[in-house]
Structures are given as C-alpha cells and as structure tokens.
Amino acid sequence: MTRRERREAIEGYIAILPWIIGFIVFMAGPILASFLVSFCDWSILKPARWIGTQNYGTLVSDPLFWQSLKVTFIYAIVSVPLGLGTALAVALLLNQKVKGLAGFRTIFYLPSVMPLVAVSLVWMWIYNPKFGILNFFLGKLGISGPEWLQSTTWVLPALIIMSLWGIGGGMLIFLAGLKNIPFELYEAAIVDGANSWQKFRSITLPMLSPTIFFLLVMGTIGSFQVFTQAFVMTEGGPLNASLFYVLYLYMQGFRWFHMGYASSLSWILTLIILLCTLIIFKSSAAWVYYEAEVKR
C-alpha cells in the first residue's frame, strides 16, 4: 500500500468509526449478551444464574409460546400478501395517468406517517361493538357485526384489516417500480395483440418482481415484530387471541422480569425470521427477474 492509500484507509476507518462503535456496543455486543443471558435465569433482583438450556426447554412446553407463535404467523401470512396486493392494486390504479394523482397519493400515504398509538386508538373506537362506525355500517348492510376486539375469533382479523390502512409505503415503492418499467415493453405487447391481463402477467409482474421481493422480505420481518397495536388495543387478549410474539416477549422481560427467558424467546424469533427470509430468498430464484436477465 502506498502512503496515500494507507492514509486514505485510516481516514476511512475514522469515518466509519461511529458506526463500528455503535455496532459493537449496540448490536454485536447485545446480540452476544442476549445469547448468553438466554442460558441464565435472571430476574433483575437476583444475580444471574447459569441454567444451561433450561429456558429453551421451558419454551417448548410453554403453551403461551406456541400461542404467540401461532398468532404472529397467522397475522404475517394473511396481512403481508393482503397488504402487498392492496398496495399494488392502488399503485396500478394511480399509475393510469389520473388527474389529481398527488391528492390521491397523499390520502393513501397519510395514515403511514401517523403515530401507531394514535392509529390504534382511532381503530379501537371504530371497532367498538355497540357504538363504533364499523358495526354501524355493517348493520346498514344487514350484517350483525361481531365483537371485534372482544372476540377471540375476530380480534386478529380486526388487526389485519387495520394494517391495510398503512399500505401507503408499499404503494409508493410500487409506484416507483412501475414507473421504471420501460414503456417499449408494453408497446411491443400491444403490437402482439396482448390484452390487459396478459400485459400485467407477462410484463408488469416480472418487472416488478424485485420490488415485490424486497417488500415481501421487509414486510415479513416487520409483521413478525408487531407490538404497539397489540399493546395498546388488546394487551394480547381476549384470552391470548392477539398475543403477538414480541408482546409476549415484552411481558416476560419487562413485566415479570424474566430476562433469561425473554432472551431465549428473542433468539428463537431471530432464528425463525432468518429461516423465513432464507426461504423467500431461495424461492426468489424461481420468480424474481432482474433486468439483466430480461434484456437478453
């Protein structure tokens, strides 16, 4: 290395030093620590006690662990595709050279900038079984609305429906992605006599697949970490029907101060998310097209 190169290297390390320190102190360190703590029994008032894999054993036989996993999975499997589909649909509509695009776009994105606590409150009020407007509208359609947040069957659907209010971010990313699709492709398709559905299936979807992939990964990771809505609206009830995984983790760690057990829960979550991400990544070879491949 020349002297200049060495100087630049040193400068480079200095420049990224804040991140390096942050990474060690706030990322790598805690991750390692939580791994170690997960093998301990630690309840904040007593010193930590090494108990080997006992936490993981307890976890496996803990019905609330499985329940929270089930709740989180169901939410993820339903809300992510539903959200993506909705975001895409809205983006497609907005991509049609409509007047007032900016206005519509604003309306759809607005809820995403609101604090989740406020959003949760408004939806709690909307879902009120007797006086909320949702059941009122359903009543007008002749349907007797369910008890929503008080019903073990309907509390998850309620939260999933609420999540659709926040598709603004995905919509924006889809819009950007749609704009990136070269118009020549569509022209060629029209010449070939393709109709709208064929155009969508053969051009739009494949060209959007990297975007879909990105949103799928981010959405899945996000949906596994839902917390605020459950905490504010239902506290995991009724009867643990909305006991999201991170909510349960929070309760174990910060309500009952079972730090060791909560750490083991956090590690299982990390592994599950990693696994899901890996599955999505692996599957992407089959359905994600990158521009370089298409332009062959």
Add this chain to the structure above:
Amino acid sequence: MRRKLNKFPIYGLLVMGSALFLVPLLWMISTSLKAEGAIFVFPPQWIPKSLHWENYKTALTILPFATFFKNTCIITFFSLVGTLFSSSLVAFGFARLRFPGRRVLFMVLLGTMMIPYPVTLIPMYILFNRLGWVDTFLPLIVPSFFGSAFFIFLLRQYYLSIPLELDDAARIDGCGSFQIFYRIHLPLIKPALITVAILNFMGTWNDFLGPLIYLQSQEHYTLALGLNIFKGMYSTDWNLLMAASLVILAPTVILFFFAQKRIIGGIALTGLKQ
C-alpha cells in the same frame, strides 16, 4: 370517447378507496368535537350537534401534554443531530474512502437492517440500567450518534451520484478527505440530508416501544407514551382521546404536506436500488 369511459371505473375505485381511507380520520375529527353525552349514542352522529372546541384544551391539560411535547421535542432534536452527523460521516466513508474490508463491512451493515430489534432489547436495557440511564432520555438519544444502518445506506446512494471529478479536483487543491466531506459533499447532499432529517423526525416522534421501556417517571414521558396513559385513565372519554390523538399526529402530517416530494423520493429510493 372510449378512453374517457375506460377511466371511469378507475376513478370510481380510487374515490371509493380514498373515501375508505379518509373515513377514520374524519370520524376522529367528528368525535373529538362531541360533548360527553354524544359519544355513546346509536346510531352514531356524524356531525356533532354542537362543536365542543374546548375538548382540545381539556384533553391537553388533564395530563401534562405540554411536558410530553417538550420531552418529545428534546429527544427528537438530539436524535436528529446525532443521526445527521454520524450517518453522513459514515456513509461518506463507505462511499468514497477505500479501506480494506470495506465491502464486507458494508454487507454487515446491510445485514444489521434485518436483525429483529427484540434480540438487542434486553441486553441494551440491562446495560442502560447499569449505567443509571433508565428513566432518562439518554438511551433514546445516544445510539443515534453512532449511525443508523438505514440512513447510512440511503445517504451512500446519494454520495455515489456525486461525480468523482469534484473529489479529484479538491485533492489536487490539497484538501484532505474530511475537508472534501465537509466542504464539497455535505452541501451537495443537502436534499438527501433533509429527507433523512424528515424521516428520522417522524420515526422518533412516533416511537413507542423505546420510550415505553426506558421512561418511567411521568415527567419524562413522550407524547406517544402520554397518549397511552391517557387511554388507560380516561378510557371512555373518546372525545378527549380523539382530540389528543389528532394533536399528536398533527406535526407529522403537517410535515408530510410540506415535504411530500422529499419523503416520497426517499421512500421510493429504498425500493429501487436492490
């Protein structure tokens, strides 16, 4: 003629969708202006019979929302400063300076974006408790001085779009790397910095879990936390709850209106360069 007809269903769907999206907001406003006795009525009244603007004053004074506002501002401001400073510097390092392991470290940085936050939650809490920082603003501010992966990534993209010739010219003039950073790059990426500032502001303003865990005394609460406490204490006063909620979400909404293009540009950028 055919073109115009074809657009009808599209407009129809858009209008319906927008209406659905706006209804909760409108309902919030409507409820916030109702008198106490007008909340629990069936069928629900859309337009309140009498407008009770004093609900806003009541809601914001029952709990010390002014203090919550001050606290939130303090945390948001310092977090902003920390993020802007550290993220721009680190992004510069990754974008412009060559050092061994740069690619690997950047991959690591990208990887950290996918780590679920719960896994660092407990050790960080224990660390901060040992330091005596629990129930202060420090745990919410200090980490932002060490860069945020997402913003570093975003800013690096912008740096990459600055022509290398500018750097070279500056070096010939005798500038060191950090002078290049300070004199040339920073001014050029101002738009990106503003985007980062806005997104960071919204993120911190709306943050709930952080304050929930680290802030225990009421006089340290943020707006989000205060709203939750409010809900616990006055769970049936929906008019007051809606009023408070509207006031709390107003800043981010107003900011959004003024800075739409920047925000949307920033969001769009994250989706593109994969």
Add this chain to the structure above:
Amino acid sequence: MMGVVLFTCQGKKPSRVKLRYMTWDSARGLEPERRIIEAFEANHPHIQVKLEPNPQRYEDKILTSMAGGTPPDVFLWWNFPKLVKFGGLVDLTPYLERNPDLSATNYYRNILRYTSIDGKIYGLPKDFTPRVIFYNKALFDEAKIPYPTEDWTWDDFLQIARKLTKGDQYGFCAVPSTYNLQSWVWSNGGDFISPDGTKARGYLDSPQTIEAVKFYADLYLKYKVSPSPSIRASMGGATEMFLTGKLGMMDNGRWPLIRLKKTDLRVGTLLPPHPQGKNLVTVLHASGQVMSSRCKNKEEAWELLKAMSDSFAQRRRAEAGWAIPAMPELVNELGFAKDPLERAFIRAISYATVTPCFMRTADWEEVYDRPISQALERIFLLKADVEETLIETARKIDEKAALKKR
C-alpha cells in the same frame, strides 16, 4: 449554663439527612402527603425529604431502581411477597416494639394482614378500601324493591338482580377478576390456593369454590343479570355503567364514592351478600409504607415512616376526603361509622378475616393468578364448564409449581 451549652455544641452536630420518599399518589391526592411531609420536616429540622410522586408504572420503577441499587428510602407498596422474598424490605416489627407512641394495636388487625408476612410487619398501613356493594336507590324504588339489609343472602341478591334487569339495564356487573372473586369464594368456604400458598388442588377445585364461581358466572351466563364482557367494555366498565344509571348494583372499593357524591345519583352502600348459612368474608385493597433494606439512614427513615402512617397522617388524609383511617380510634372519632355511605366500609373491615392470596406467595401472579384468570375468562367468554375448567386448572398449576421448585 454556658458549660452545658458549650458541651452540647461541641457534641455531634447532626448533619442533614436526605431521605427519598416515593408514592403513586398524584395531583390532588398528593396534597395531604405534602402537608404531612412539611409538618415532619418542621419537627425534624435535620431531615430533608424529597417527595417523588410516580403515578405511572410504579412497580416497574421500584423494581428497576432496586435492581440498579438506588431504591427510595421509604415508599408506598402493596406487593409485599415479591420484595420480601428478595430481602428488599425492612422488618418493622422490632421498630414498632420499641416505640412508645405507636404500636401494631393502633391499626386494624385485619388490615395488617395485608402488610405482614409470617407475622412480621413490613408495612404500616396508609390506604385501604374494602369492597362493598353500591346500589342505585332510584332504580330500586322504580322496581319497588326494598333496600337490602346487611344480612342478605346470595339468593336475595340474585332475586334483586333479576328484578333490576330489563332492556338496557342490568342488575349487577360480574367481572371475571380473581381479586374481586376472592371474597365470594371465601364466603362460601372455598379458596383459590392453600393457606401457605403452595397448592391449588384441594382448594381451587373444591366443591365450595366451584359452587361460588358457578354462582358468580351464572349471573352472566344463566340469569343474564350481568352484561357480557363485550357490552361491559363498550360501555366503559362497571363504574361507568353504574354512574350512568344502567347498573342496579356494583361491587367496588371506595374510589367511585368521590365521583358519586358529585352526581345527583341516590346511592347506598352495603356489605356484600353471603351464602345462606355461611359467614361473610370480605376482601380489602391495602397498601403500606415500607422501608428499603438498602436505606443508609434507617433511624431517620423510621421516623419518616412513622410520620407517614401515624394518626396525624391518617387524620390529614381522612379530612381531605381521600381515605378512611386505618386506625379504629380515629375512625370512631371522625364519625365514619355513623355516615350512611361510609358505614358499610367500616363494617366490612371486621369481616376481612382471610389473608389474601397474593400475600401468601411471591409466585402468586405468575404461577397461580394468570392461569386462574385465564380459566375465569374461558368460563365467561367461551362458556367453559366451571367444574371441569377449575379441576383442570388446579392440576396444571400444581404441576407447574412443582417444576418451579426444582
């Protein structure tokens, strides 16, 4: 004379001792506390007290400050087993014994049950409230029901509730809360767990407990005199329903009384009913002033503790309307037993003869309360069979408790 003065001046000059006192009182409830502290500081010029009100997340704050090594010196507390298990509290019995002006006998014995463990007093009572029945006199008049008397039975109660239930109005609000249900279960001769707090089997699944829980749940499930949990939530809870005249009777502590006095509702309070032929047992909510074992100035802290719970303090709070004194003498002096609404609360004290479940074991919340609460919720929400559910729950609890002991 000069010599004496010089001598005392040369003696140990007391340096200012700083004590921290923490409480969950807030706003107007804090006023009497401030006054008590001011009076204390005036009487003890070498002690300075920092009042730290923490109305939110109080338990969190205390626990984390204990873990961090900086708990307050004296504070308000209720969950005694948790802190006593970790040696966080000072046993106050020896202090009381060698103190001439204050002794355990100054307080109601049944209230001390809520602040003592294994006979050792860890907290001096500050606040307490028994749970009694509030009833809406106007609704009674309307349905032409005579006001109930102290000796009323569960059957009387049920009959009245049925007469009061029509349309939007309910006779009573049954809430599946383990704490409230304790008194119903105890009155029937049952219990949730063993007196030493270790077993659920034999108690949670005893015929008496099952009978009591069934009676209570049937108020909602069978007789429909109580609103569904969803309606209760929609209307904002039992107290709201009562205040808006939609509820004939409710079971509550003293807190709504202040709000009630501001409305023009004609209300009465009464001891809860008891099963025919059995003795009434009531349940209280109580809290006490405690001293942290980490306190460095225990003598001064004891002085403060005394000052926060002696008759002067109790009188201050009572006069401000916030609480009933925990001292029989004061209660008589201030005429609480004669007041038509406060009477029931005073009467309820003497029936609080059972130590509450949460005081019997530090594991109550996690090992016993959670599963029992869930069992109650299943009974109320999913209409599960009471007997089966309680037997099953008792079995599971004991299994888990056995694992924990390993």
